Amino acid sequence: MEKQYSAKEVEEKWLKIYRENEFFRADVDSPKKSFVIVIPPPNVTGVLHIGHALNTTIQDVLIRQARMSGLNTLWIPGTDHAGIATQNVVERSLLEKGQKRDDLGRDKFIEKVWRWKEERGGTIIEQLKKLGASCDWQRERFTMDEGLSAAVSEAFVSLYQKGLIYRGNYIVNWCPRCTTALANEEVDHETEESHLYYIRYPGEGGTEGVVVATTRPETLFGDTAIAVNPKDIRYKKIVGKKVFLPILNRLIPIVAHPMVEKGFGTGAVKITPHHDPNDFKMARDLNLPGITVIDEKGILTKEAGPLAGKERFAAREETVALLKENGLLVKVEDYQHSVGRCYRCETVVEPYLSKQWFVRMKPLAKPTLVLAKKNKPKFYPARWQKVYRMWLENIEDWCISRQIWWGHRLPVYYCQGCLTKNVGAGLHPRPREGTEPLPYTNEKGIIVSKTKPDKCPNCGSINLTQDPDVLDTWFSSWLWPYSVLGWPEKTKDLEIFYPTKILVTAPEIIFFWVARMAMSGLEFTGKLPFEQVYIHGTVRDETGRKMSKSYGNVIDPLEIINEVGADSLRFSLISFASQGQDLFIGRKSFTLGRNFANKIWNASRLVIGRVKEEGLKIDGLPDIATLTFSQRWILSEFETCRRSVDKNLKALRLNEAAAVLYQFFWHTYCDWYLEMVKIDWQERKDKNSLACAIFVLERFLHLVHPFMPFITEEIWNRLKEEGLVQDEAKSLSLATWPQAIRGHHQPALDFRFKLLKEAITAIRDLKREFGVPPTQLAKATICIGPGEEYTFFEKENCQNYVKKLSGLAELQIVTHHQRQDMEANHLLTLGEVFLPLAGLFDPAKERDKRNKELAGLETEMAKITVRLKDRQFLKKAPPEVVKREKERLELMYLNKKRIKEQLSFLK
């Protein structure tokens, strides 16, 4: 084997083999139980970032382990058309050429986006492959595929017919830059420094009127009332009176509404129905008119009188100036309040009155909540269950129309005939029982249909126009787990692969996506689309900041793959991802995985190389009865490791599983077992040691494979090439996950090994302490037993292990030892080691050490003694705990005796 592991070469090699062999294709006719994951589709415009890398690795670990465990696995990849985001990207590239989307027109523009998608949209999928994702690439889907688009229309029409989709005039979150509505969840709120302006509205007939506090003086042109709380005695008298709107001097009434809080500002608030959602509600309650003073681009309309045509933020300044001139600005306070921004372009969102389409969510949430209360789906970590449930409980209607071009066009047609002739509408929705009447809706002349009708079914007019809006991107995403399997067609895929097993995603999209998928799944398929939901943390930099381009702290996973390989990236990420906790990662973090890969490579090189050099024929594992202590011990240790990995994977504690593998391989297999193998070979040409080494290595490679697919695949295949492993599987990814083997797990060996290790460590420690160079072969005595421990050291080749591993020329194992002059010693659990140190020994130093040990021992003994005298403890603690304490105390007594003996010699 090559001295240096080349991740690049090996990974490229296997990527090619995977591509050619399609190992990961799912078989719809398989009799095996299925295990399905659908990928959270990344934006088609996206490039792989570290968060994707984590998300993908988690899914791949789970799917690979399931595949090896004999399940019929399917992992469906795909991308999301990401309406606003993609449109923004293409618009930006147009802008570089000085073009705007309107210059092209809708059709040309969409053509352009498709072309862009074809050329650049595949990048992220290629990057997922580089990571080693074992998706069924044949089944790659895109949310704007024909099939998925059909699913979207089907869902829309179905919901509309059930009365769960309606159109209405509402205040929505409006992004004046994207000129589209946004759902509540698409707005990011942040607290910002601002001002609270106190403005006087003079009363009729020269009375002083009222003062209101507002953060948005520029909207005052749209005020149609002043509202106070009906219980507010300060204002009781003036409710019903009128005041003058500043600057425009229009008369507006003072009204009362319970939503107004007495304590805020002056207790009086201006009502601007078209530019504030609360004002809109109050206006509706009180039947007040509204005036639009800011248009869809954020420019003040002609209703704004002197400020018509001004941009909204400039208008704020000018309004304040005008108020000041008129003496109506009472005061200005510094004020912090939360400002909503478009999650795509960060423009401050404008509450804007417009006609939009909504999904009525409460009826959809109801059955979902029933299951949520039974912990279905099951969240990992469990705390997200509550977040999910609370959102479902307080759910609001979902604004699904977007005024952009890139996306699924609404399957809605307007019949000009019906609309002008003023006759009844076509396909009216039948409201579900118990749903409220549709407010602000006019269904007249609306035809909702999957395909464009030839003529209006109601009036026969052929003058039909399709709604120009497109659907929110999430309207296709929420169908993803079954639309990718062919829904609404009744496909075999759906029958076999649905519902999926687990959804792996980030906390940010529990509302956007997870909850909505759950609801739509129940609505359209009658089933929850996934059994489990794994929510992983956010990847942050070392200082805890989110990784973002603007901070310049992003780590590009592809760079990491280039430097250290995908395996190293994957293993490091998983190691840092404690369930649901955020990850703090720097560039250096990936040395963890790189070093581990290096270790695996080199250990394999030793084992395989040794067998080859010596021309050994190794044919599986020898009969366990013929094995020595160390050989049985490593089999037992592996079994412990295997159990722990299984347990942790099942509980979705992937980081723990990774840690167990790391610990076992490095510090048990390499540090101890392989060292003993070398000795066994050197001392007595023990072939069995190598056979066990290979056996354990091969099984270990299986366990690490889900985490590090490439290097394990490579080494496993080399084992096969050397004839050291018999397995018909064409790839480790298709091999069988290790199962328990009877007789391998022998916990009693752990204790024996502990004694051995302790003796070796003690001698190394003594040598270091007294400045004996590690290479200088020393002489030592181990005093142990009498009893089986003594026999163990005598019999099991332990003397050789101790001698070689601690650098001794001579070793005596005795049951009793009279301490010699100039001899240093070290306590063991069941004995002592002695090292003669002529010339290096310092009795005073020794005495200090012993006294310190004695003091520590005595405090500990005192504690245990107290505990063992405590009747409550004896009565209530489980017997094995009591027994353990007694044993500990006994050992300590022994050690105390030994130390005292030593001290008497040192005088």
Place this chain on the structure above:
RNA sequence: GGGCGAGUAGCUCAGUUGGCAGAGCAUUCGGCUUACAUCCGAAAGGUCACAGGUUCAAGUCCUGUCUCGCCCACCA
């Protein structure tokens, strides 16, 4: 305002049903021992944020406090 998470070694974090406090990195010391210096050996390092409580026994369970972070909400 409500909810959630975190606080354990210098740093980043594990610690599952309560039962002898762990890892990686960094530090110190010693080693090129024919798999690996991306390595080997050893050491040092802890009032488990604080205060109470439950328990024979608390890093772990309960109550409260403090600090940091995140999410939600219609603070005009």
